[in-house]
Amino acid sequence: MNIMKVMEERHAVRKYQDLPINDEDLKRLKEEIAQVNKESGLNIQLILDEPKAFDPAYGHFEGVRNYIALIGRKGENLEERCGYYGEKIVLFAQSIGLNTCWVGGTYKKIDNVLEIAKDEELVCMITIGYGEGHGQPHALKEVSKFSNEDPNQPEWFKLGLQGVRLAPSAHNEQKWHFFYDEENGVGKVDARPGIGDFAKIDLGIAKYNFEQASGKDSSIWIK
Numbered sequence: 001m002n003i004m005k006v007m008e009e010r011h012a013v014r015k016y017q018d019l020p021i022n023d024e025d026l027k028r029l030k031e032e033i034a035q036v037n038k039e040s041g042l043n044i045q046l047i048l049d050e051p052k053a054f055d056p057a058y059g060h061f062e063g064v065r066n067y068i069a070l071i072g073r074k075g076e077n078l079e080e081r082c083g084y085y086g087e088k089i090v091l092f093a094q095s096i097g098l099n100t101c102w103v104g105g106t107y108k109k110i111d112n113v114l115e116i117a118k119d120e121e122l123v124c125m126i127t128i129g130y131g132e133g134h135g136q137p138h139a140l141k142e143v144s145k146f147s148n149e150d151p152n153q154p155e156w157f158k159l160g161l162q163g164v165r166l167a168p169s170a171h172n173e174q175k176w177h178f179f180y181d182e183e184n185g186v187g188k189v190d191a192r193p194g195i196g197d198f199a200k201i202d203l204g205i206a207k208y209n210f211e212q213a214s215g216k217d218s219s220i221w222i223k
């Protein structure tokens with residue numbers, strides 16, 4: 001499926017059907033997570049059939065039995081990398097008919113479920129399963145609110161911004177900024193987080209969407 005369509009169709013889903021993930025979907029999801037862990041060096045874990053972390057008495061989720069824990073070694077850029085690679089998994093899940101929701105706060109860490117080494121940290125979670133419905137579109141910021149878009153910039157930058165616009169963020173705040181710049185005549189992008197608890201995760205999510213929508217790779221980012 002076209003990646004923009006996948007981004008457009010993805011919405012936060014907080015209520016799930018009481019169904020296990022079928023064998024075929026599960027196989028593909030596990031392969032995707034293994035591939036992401038290999039590429040990123042993160043320790044992302046898929047937890048199946050564990051209903052306590054998202055007990056409805058605790059948060060506003062219903063029927064969550066499966067989730068993905070974004071875990072990695074503490075250090076520079078961990079949050080942004082979890083955002084980036086978590087979004088890769090979220091869009092993959094969406095493309096095979098699974099629903100998701102990013103969760104930074106409203107979950108409970110259950111003893112003896114996650115394997116977190118001393119030098120690692122749990123950054124956030126993603127619920128996953130077959131939703132009761134596919135969620136709803138939310139108000140999205142205009143690109144002019146978070147970029148310096150102008151008509152003379154290359155098409156790939158404008159496409160990238162459309163991907164950013166569709167990216168999920170904590171409280172739907174979309175506080176990031178994406179500025180077009182040129183270094184020695186080569187188009188580059190300066191991507192900056194907003195301020196707030198989840199701003200760096202949000203930035204990683206948005207950068208993944210930008211790359212996918214623009215067709216560019218990580219060489220466009222100004223460090």
Ligand SMILES: Cc1cc2nc3c(=O)[nH]c(=O)nc-3n(C[C@H](O)[C@H](O)[C@H](O)COP(=O)(O)O)c2cc1C
Binds near residue numbers: 060106
């Ligand atoms: C880093 C991050 C943390 C989030 N934390 C929570 C959370 O703790 N509880 C929750 O219900 N939703 C959480 N969300 C989901 C957002 O509220 C949701 O993505 C946003 O409102 C945009 O809606 P959409 O995903 O349908 O586009 C989080 C999203 C992100 C990206």
